[in-house]
Amino acid sequence: MTRIRFYSRTSQVDEPILWDNEFPYGTVPIFIGKKAKNAMDLLASLELCGASTTTDIARYAIESHYSKGEIDGMGIHFLKRREHYYWNHIWGYVKNRRAKNGMKYHGLIKEEYVKKVDSLTENVHVYAPTLKGHLASLGYKFKDDELIKFIKNASRNSLYFAFLNHIMEKISLDFIKEIFLFPVKHMIRYQRIRFDDDYRLNFDLIASATAIRIERAIRLSWDEIYRHMPASSRIRMKANRVLLKQIDVLMQNTWFDLHANSKWLGHLIELYYPTEEQRVFYERHSDPSDKNLIYKVMREIHLAYYNGYEEKIPNKYTQKFPLPIRRNRKKTNKRSGKKHALKLKLTKYHFD
Incomplete structure (x- = not known):
């Protein structure tokens, strides 16, 4: 369970891990520590919704487990706060750097579980799981429809x-x-x-x-x-x-x-x-x-x-x-056929 804050410090709830998994403690380093729950939910959401922004990932995680009425009651800052948590995990943000006990997030990009992919919109960051992230996600207990999404x-x-x-x-x-x-x-x-x-x-x-x-x-x-x-x-x-x-x-x-x-x-x-x-x-x-x-x-x-x-x-x-x-x-054509066919043969299976 993790304490999730809605719109004030007095409005909080204990939220479980949104997707069950079969990871023994310590098997996946990014799933260790107080903030492991958010990292687990982040990777599962990203696998199910595909290449997405942090806003899309947070919205997918919330809408998959809360009704519309519950989301409206949580306030407009709930989505923003969840998006902020996920951004911290993706980039490995260090909270309160000057303090001795500062909170350090695992960087999913640095740890090679997630990577930034091409975006058609300027200044919009889109993320997708890497092969390492895909293999780690095999430990989630996805439902059949979620499993199909994950594989695709x-x-x-x-x-x-x-x-x-x-x-x-x-x-x-x-x-x-x-x-x-x-x-x-x-x-x-x-x-x-x-x-x-x-x-x-x-x-x-x-x-x-x-x-x-x-x-x-x-x-x-x-x-x-x-x-x-x-x-x-x-x-x-x-x-x-x-x-x-x-x-x-x-x-x-x-x-x-x-x-x-x-x-x-x-x-x-x-x-x-x-x-x-x-x-x-x-x-x-x-x-x-x-x-x-x-x-x-x-x-x-x-x-x-x-x-x-x-x-x-x-x-x-x-x-x-x-x-x-x-x-x-x-x-x-018949005149230049041999020369052109040879060129195709040499370049057809060239991969960097």
């Missing part, structure tokens, strides 16, 4: 979450929760995944958690379906067949390549970000290590699938990759 918003600047969003559209949210999110939440709950050190050390754990779940599901489902284990009921066998088909769909949309290069990466970016605007936003606001995470996740899915069926593991995906998105380029 996070997919704008992360290939890993773009991959999850793509699979969610192909299969279902329940499949994403079962194969990807629940294993990671389990590791967060038991402090296997932490953020008090280099968060990139968690990439292998995140990838292996998904792989273990896939391989175990394949082996158990295979045993119950094809070996006719007596404990299996018809309902259970039907559920196992559905799960195996869903894992097959997952595998058909996993593009692991042992010899991945910039061309492979270019294919993924064009697949998940079909418009130029989406690609520009991703390139400007993504974390460089995001490419490493998606590679490890796809690699572990690839290995787990073939290990589960005890088959020989190929060096790359065997299904046909979707054709690259066609750009609005001028058609080449």
